[in-house]
Amino acid sequence: MSLRPSLLLYVARRLLQAVPLVFVIILINFFLIHAAPGDPVDFLVGTMEATPEYLEGLRREFGLDQPLPVQLWRYVSKIAVLDMGYSLRFRQPVFELIMSRLPATLLLMGTALVVSSIVGILLGVAAARRPHTATDHAATFVALAGYSMPVFWLGQLLLIAFSLHLNWFPTQGMYDLRAPSDGWGRIVDVAHHLVLPALTYSVYHLALVYRLMRVKMQETLALDYVTTARAKGVPERRVVYVHALRNAVLPIVTVIGLNFGFMLAGSVLTETVFAWPGMGRLLYEGIQGRDYPVLMGLFTCLSVMVILVNIITDVVYAVIDPRVVYR
Amino acid sequence: MDAPLLQVEGLTTHLFTDAGTVRAVEGVSLTIGRGEAVALVGESGCGKSMTALSLMRLVRPPGRILGGRVEFEGRNLLDLREEEMRRLRGGDIAMIFQDPMTFLNPLMRVGDQIAEAVRLHQGLDSRAAWRAALAALELVRIPAPDSVIEYYPHQLSGGMRQRVLIAMAISSRPSLLIADEPTTALDVTVQAQIMELLGDIRRELGSAMLLITHDLGLVAEYCDRIYVMYAGQIVEEADVGPLFASPQHPYTRALLKSTLGPDARVDAFESISGQPPDLARPPAGCRFHPRCPEALARCAHDEPPVIRPAAGRQARCWLLAQDAA
Numbered sequence: 330m331s332l333r334p335s336l337l338l339y340v341a342r343r344l345l346q347a348v349p350l351v352f353v354i355i356l357i358n359f360f361l362i363h364a365a366p367g368d369p370v371d372f373l374v375g376t377m378e379a380t381p382e383y384l385e386g387l388r389r390e391f392g393l394d395q396p397l398p399v400q401l402w403r404y405v406s407k408i409a410v411l412d413m414g415y416s417l418r419f420r421q422p423v424f425e426l427i428m429s430r431l432p433a434t435l436l437l438m439g440t441a442l443v444v445s446s447i448v449g450i451l452l453g454v455a456a457a458r459r460p461h462t463a464t465d466h467a468a469t470f471v472a473l474a475g476y477s478m479p480v481f482w483l484g485q486l487l488l489i490a491f492s493l494h495l496n497w498f499p500t501q502g503m504y505d506l507r508a509p510s511d512g513w514g515r516i517v518d519v520a521h522h523l524v525l526p527a528l529t530y531s532v533y534h535l536a537l538v539y540r541l542m543r544v545k546m547q548e549t550l551a552l553d554y555v556t557t558a559r560a561k562g563v564p565e566r567r568v569v570y571v572h573a574l575r576n577a578v579l580p581i582v583t584v585i586g587l588n589f590g591f592m593l594a595g596s597v598l599t600e601t602v603f604a605w606p607g608m609g610r611l612l613y614e615g616i617q618g619r620d621y622p623v624l625m626g627l628f629t630c631l632s633v634m635v636i637l638v639n640i641i642t643d644v645v646y647a648v649i650d651p652r653v654v655y656r
Numbered sequence: 657m658d659a660p661l662l663q664v665e666g667l668t669t670h671l672f673t674d675a676g677t678v679r680a681v682e683g684v685s686l687t688i689g690r691g692e693a694v695a696l697v698g699e700s701g702c703g704k705s706m707t708a709l710s711l712m713r714l715v716r717p718p719g720r721i722l723g724g725r726v727e728f729e730g731r732n733l734l735d736l737r738e739e740e741m742r743r744l745r746g747g748d749i750a751m752i753f754q755d756p757m758t759f760l761n762p763l764m765r766v767g768d769q770i771a772e773a774v775r776l777h778q779g780l781d782s783r784a785a786w787r788a789a790l791a792a793l794e795l796v797r798i799p800a801p802d803s804v805i806e807y808y809p810h811q812l813s814g815g816m817r818q819r820v821l822i823a824m825a826i827s828s829r830p831s832l833l834i835a836d837e838p839t840t841a842l843d844v845t846v847q848a849q850i851m852e853l854l855g856d857i858r859r860e861l862g863s864a865m866l867l868i869t870h871d872l873g874l875v876a877e878y879c880d881r882i883y884v885m886y887a888g889q890i891v892e893e894a895d896v897g898p899l900f901a902s903p904q905h906p907y908t909r910a911l912l913k914s915t916l917g918p919d920a921r922v923d924a925f926e927s928i929s930g931q932p933p934d935l936a937r938p939p940a941g942c943r944f945h946p947r948c949p950e951a952l953a954r955c956a957h958d959e960p961p962v963i964r965p966a967a968g969r970q971a972r973c974w975l976l977a978q979d980a981a
């Protein structure tokens with residue numbers, strides 16, 4: 330495996346190609362606002378009693394008295410400088426607000442994604458090496474259960490069992506206010522809070538990766554070049570973990586990338602159940618408070634994240650597979 | 657006479673599939689002397705590849721070696737521990753496969769794949785192994801070996817890939833080379849080049865070869881002795897000259913007629929009338945009898961004996977027993 334110089338060019342081109350896509354998303358965003366009944370000012374004001382003059386003033390302030398193309402232009406040029414408006418509820422610029430929630434989500438998702446991918450791959454390989462044994466059947470049954478379990482339900486179950494009854498893990502949030510606020514104490518505290526939500530997140534993904542890996546590994550171990558490796562005297566462990574694994578893992582890379590989007594969507598449930606201060610929880614709060622600028626900002630940011638992960642997935646794939654032609 | 661390099665007795669390998677037990681290799685016996693080139697011919701599906709894989713102990717489930725002896729340089733390979741067997745594979749016994757497009761790892765550079773074999777068997781460090789890989793590529797006469805060594809398989813033609821597979825197989829100077837239809841997937845001009853190359857390398861290294869093939873023309877040109885296989889069994893053995901001059905088994909006769917006769921075809925096996933038998937339900941008696949133009953009544957229920965009409969010859973047929981009687 331070698332990094333070809335064209336790889337950098339490929340990344341640059343993919344990023345460039347993503348720009349129009351982001352623009353389309355912003356456009357959809359914009360028209361969604363305008364398709365909604367009433368206008369943002371009605372939502373902002375809500376049930377509050379307001380004089381027509383006050384509403385008029387607000388509309389002028391937001392530029393809502395201007396023709397649509399002018400509004401669109403303003404909207405786009407604001408987003409271009411990362412101005413996504415202001416949240417009255419949180420009393421903070423929306424972009425700043427979202428960015429403050431990003432690390433918590435990335436930490437939770439990243440931990441869940443990495444751990445469950447690695448464990449799923451290793452379990453899948455182990456099962457593929459001993460197909461149709463009791464262990465294989467048991468693992469497949471457990472995976473199927475994990476695969477079909479609703480996230481919020483699993484989250485509640487884990488909470489009840491491990492927090493309320495056993496009292497092993499905290500029920501809520503990311504920090505304990507009584508814990509140290511920096512250094513190792515902080516890391517241990519966050520990790521302690523991380524376990525249950527990360528586990529909740531992982532189960533579905535782990536089951537998915539395991540099932541796919543098991544099938545792909547079985548297929549790959551029957552392929553001709555694996556026979557070649559054995560015929561030249563490569564030890565079985567090396568046959569499996571060097572020759573077969575890299576080939577079998579290629580389709581998994583794509584699935585992990587795709588699954589990122591689903592996990593992001595699922596973050597609303599998990600983060601709400603565990604009061605994890607991330608973007609999913611923010612989305613929930615935004616919906617509850619009808620905080621339009623926050624919701625629209627989140628929509629844009631989440632879309633951009635999905636696009637970026639898509640690009641990262643393709644690049645990882647290209648790094649592993651020399652046959653990929655960059656176009 | 658020296659003890660033969662490889663002596664196989666009664667080798668039996670079955671595949672236990674959901675559709676039944678496939679009797680792919682059924683009591684196969686064959687002998688290969690040092691430096692000798694021996695052919696194993698037979699129609700597609702008769703068990704040639706399974707025989708080769710059994711010799712290497714590379715049969716995978718649902719297949720299993722049930723019995724027999726595979727004596728190589730005085731040791732029964734079927735008794736070795738897996739680790740000892742592993743050291744022989746790609747070392748003293750190497751294998752070349754049919755389809756160079758699928759038998760190379762697509763994600764590894766050619767040089768890494770050859771060097772891996774070298775490292776495993778000669779305990780060289782990675783730089784020395786890389787140099788040995790380069791030497792192996794030179795030996796198989798790949799043009800511009802120092803750039804090809806950095807290539808991935810998909811950057812090479814079929815003929816080049818087959819050369820790479822050969823380079824890998826010979827990198828540890830094996831005393832036995834098993835070549836399973838090494839040229840079937842290649843076009844005719846490349847076929848000839850590869851066979852010439854194999855001949856030259858064998859002369860240089862003194863390796864014996866078991867050539868599995870469809871092509872009786874190749875056998876006539878490149879082999880000393882021939883085994884004809886039908887439905888999991890060896891039905892005839894002879895030196896190449898006598899076999900072509902006076903085939904003993906009706907199956908061999910049918911093969912030769914279609915290869916050498918006026919309406920000769922490239923693939924002699926397709927022109928023999930009737931279906932090859934299903935190895936999960938082989939016919940009773942002689943396995944060839946449903947297709948045999950000369951079948952006797954007893955061929956349908958009695959297994960024919962192995963007859964040795966002359967030294968170094970054998971055939972499994974009732975007609976010969978009749979002659980002898």
Ligand SMILES: Nc1ncnc2c1ncn2[C@@H]1O[C@H](COP(=O)(O)OP(=O)(O)O)[C@@H](O)[C@H]1O
Pocket residue numbers: 671673678680698699700701702703704705706707718935
């Ligand atoms: N993995 C397998 N599962 C089931 N049957 C198989 C498998 N591999 C080979 N066979 C069967 O075993 C028999 C011998 O196959 P093979 O040795 O590959 O034939 P040949 O190399 O002479 O064409 C065939 O009838 C084939 O259908």
Ligand SMILES: [Mg+2]
Pocket residue numbers: 701704705706836
């Ligand atoms: Mg074959």
